[in-house]
Amino acid sequence: MPIVSLAKAKEHLNIDVADYDAELTGYLGAATEVVEHYVGAVEPRSLTERYSGAGTAELILRHPPVQAVTAVVENGTALAAADYSLSDSGVLVRxxxxxxxxxxxxxxxxxxxxxxxxxxxxxxxxLAGLIIIGHLWETQRGSGGSPLPGGSNDNMLFTPNFSFAIPRRAVELLQTSRIPGV
Incomplete structure (x- = not known):
């Protein structure tokens, strides 16, 4: 589920028609992936993950933070809740x-x-999700730009917002709550 609704993204971009809904839906998913890259899972969702036992007592779950572990199966046998413990950082201890x-x-x-x-x-x-969506939207629409230095070709434009994927201000908003190791 996206971190931002389609309606909220359209409001942020001042779009009041449905003509761009499919394109914006792709941006919603992309922005959610970027946000979760920095801070871990955001919207609650159920996951089933497989791990290989490596002779240690700890498994580092792949999508922190984890609200709850509902079932653990080891070599085909379901474990009781007392057979494992979940730390706040998403480590499952046998x-x-x-x-x-x-x-x-x-x-x-x-x-x-x-x-x-x-x-x-x-x-x-x-807010970081909305900034990323706005940035992706602008890069598809073009916003003019300055001619490249020394260039005479009118088709060669330098547009600063095309030179990166994630605006720095979005990254700064996400850095405040980044999960180590994510």
């Missing part, structure tokens, strides 16, 4: 009583069902 236990070696032998994302989407995530 437990034996009150002590960590090693996940068994194997290739894709551990399946984890979880809910990733946040209960509340922060305003800076939404």
């Amino acid at each position: 437990m034996a009583g009150h002590r960590p236990r090693v996940w068994p070696y194997g290739r894709n032998n551990i399946t984890v069902d979880c809910t990733a994302g946040r209960a509340n989407v922060l305003d800076n995530y939404v």
Whole structure:
């Protein structure tokens, strides 16, 4: 699910027709992926992930933050909730009583069902998403530009907003809550 609704993106861009809905929908998905690259999962969603046991007690889940783990299957056997523990940072620890236990070696032998994302989407995530969507929109519409230095070809334009994918101001909004390792 996108971090920003189509209606909110159209309002931000001052678009009141449906002519561009398909194009904007692509931008919504792209902006969501960028935001989640910086801060981890945003909109809550259920995931099923497979991991390979490597003889350690910890599995680092791929989509932090994780709200809850709903099921863990190890080598075809469902584990009880007491058999694992989830840390705030999205690390799943195999437990034996009150002590960590090693996940068994194997290739894709551990399946984890979880809910990733946040209960509340922060305003800076939404604003960063809108900035990215606005930037993607502008790069498709063109906004003029200056001739390249020393160039005489009128078709050769230098437009600063074409030189990068993510505006710095969006990145700065996301840096305040970046999850280490994401």
